[in-house]
Amino acid sequence: MLALLRALWLILLHTFKKRVTVQYPEQKPYVPPRWRGRIILSRDPDGGERCVACYLCAVACPVDCIALQAAEDETGRRYPASFRINFSRCIFCGYCEEACPTYAIQLTTDYEMGEYRRANLVYEKEDLLISGQGKYPGYNFYRVAGVEIGGKAKGEAENERPPVDVRGLLP
Amino acid sequence: MSTLQYIILIPALIFVLMSVASGLIWVERRLLGIWQDRLGPNRVGPFGVLQVLADILKVFTKEDWVPPFADKPVFITAPAIIVVTVLITFAVVPFGPRAGLADLNIGLLFFLAMSSLGVYSVALAGWASDSKYSLLGGLRASAQMISYEVFMGLSLMGVVMLAGSFNLRTIVLAQRHMWNIVPQFLGFIIFMIAGIAETHRLPFDLPEAESELVAGFHSEYSGMKFGMFFLGEYFGITLISAMMTTLFLGGWMGPVLPPIVWFALKTFAFICFFILLRATLPRPRYDQLMSFGWKTMFPLSLVNLLVTGGIILAAR
């Protein structure tokens, strides 16, 4: 009986406690920088697309929400002709980001993606591609990996070491 | 009072009660929010007051579905019963020295009779729905309400003895010198607990225990029929609070402020207390509820009756 009265009194005291509610649209919650939110395709510092259309993200995706079509430009550099992510299926697991060899696909801190029409959740390449570099500023895949240009293989240019033989056992 | 006055007064009273009951939706949600360190509904209108309007609009535009397996006439009648019985009881509540619809000689008995009829709403709703959860809810409700009705009536007999009348106005006037809550404190506690059980409010909401019975007796109800149960519950809280005010807290009496304001204030305080109970206490098990009623409350109310009677006889 006394316990009941004590409980009533304690609950009544909660009238003066601090509220835990975050008044969302006006008051945004703190989002950690590694938050896995809306997926974007980033560009390298020179402004070119980072994506090389290797399909690794589409393979890694557990819900199969990524669809892309590879194409090659006149120099033989691969790029996605179309890139489509269906966000109504995406589970924001971040596997695509981990699979990406070029840091092209990235998950951002944006989470306000509500739509009234389901079809609006299918993002095409022009919706995904941003003009910035995303989480890895200054990174350019081909500056690290090298690139073949007409008549010169990788590592044959000036000030360039030959590429590591990834299949060899030697250090 | 003339017939014309009744024609104006009755709809006015019903309108006021409707507004109070629907306002309580907002009050309850807001208070629960405050006691759970939240804010509660605060989006629609200033402080969320218009939430009531949104809720009403929602409940009116919902599909009003009668299950094909239900007993249709009974299914439709059931929600009306609770609203009607509670609303009729408000006729005998004295809101002020001259306010109030009927000055019935047996006002208190009328209140008990009508509250005992409220069982039908729940029991019939549970039966007519023809679903196991509803039936279980109806069974629980009828057993619970019959049991708690017994000592709800008994706990009030002390008040009747002190006032020497069943007339609610006389009972209020008999509290001129001392409110009944002082000499009848035990009766007050018993009546309050029985009142919570009668209106099947939390923590005694076993007929509609969400965690066990989906929604109990109104599992199959939707739309405005469900709204009637909802409204009936809030009417019930208001009624029990008003009765506690009348019987134990001196009704309209109080200094400075006009009588009707005092009445409203006391009633509102009790309503808030009901909501505080809801925010605090967990739901007991059904056998706990029953044994608490019959083994604790019932003997206590008998003792209260006996002691009050003895003291009154000795003082004479």
Next chain:
Amino acid sequence: MTTSFYLAAAVALASTLMVITRARIIHALLYFIISLFSVSIMFFVVGAPFAAALEVIIYAGAIMVLFLFIIMILNLGAEAAAQERQWLTPGIWLGPSMLALILIADLAFLISRGGVYTNGLYAVTVRPKDVGIALYGPYLLGVELASLLLLAGLIGALHLARRNVPEEGEDGTGIN
């Protein structure tokens, strides 16, 4: 007042008739409750508000709810309704209703002679106090006998409802 009395009486008769003729038992029960209500109103009109309130509290509010409770547990389905309908064939109800008709005719004869109530409708209002004084004055013996009977009933119900405590079962479920 007289009009409301006869109105209530008419409702009582009609609803009682409905009680007898309903096939579904729960509908019959509902009509029976209405019948009790109209009887209560009749009590109120003839000046016995206490009896009227008690009629509603005890009969309509408690006993009929227990009936309802039992019906809810019994789960009477379509077969029960069909059987009830079968019972409503003229061959079955003709005999009792003829006998009842004789009684009604007798009653009507008495009423027409003015032998039933002499002081007319609502001559005196019986206050709750009068009821109490009557019960604990001249009818004290009756009250005590009734209380004895109720006590016996209570003990009997307790005995019937008591669980058979199992001899060997230590699980405390009481099922054996």
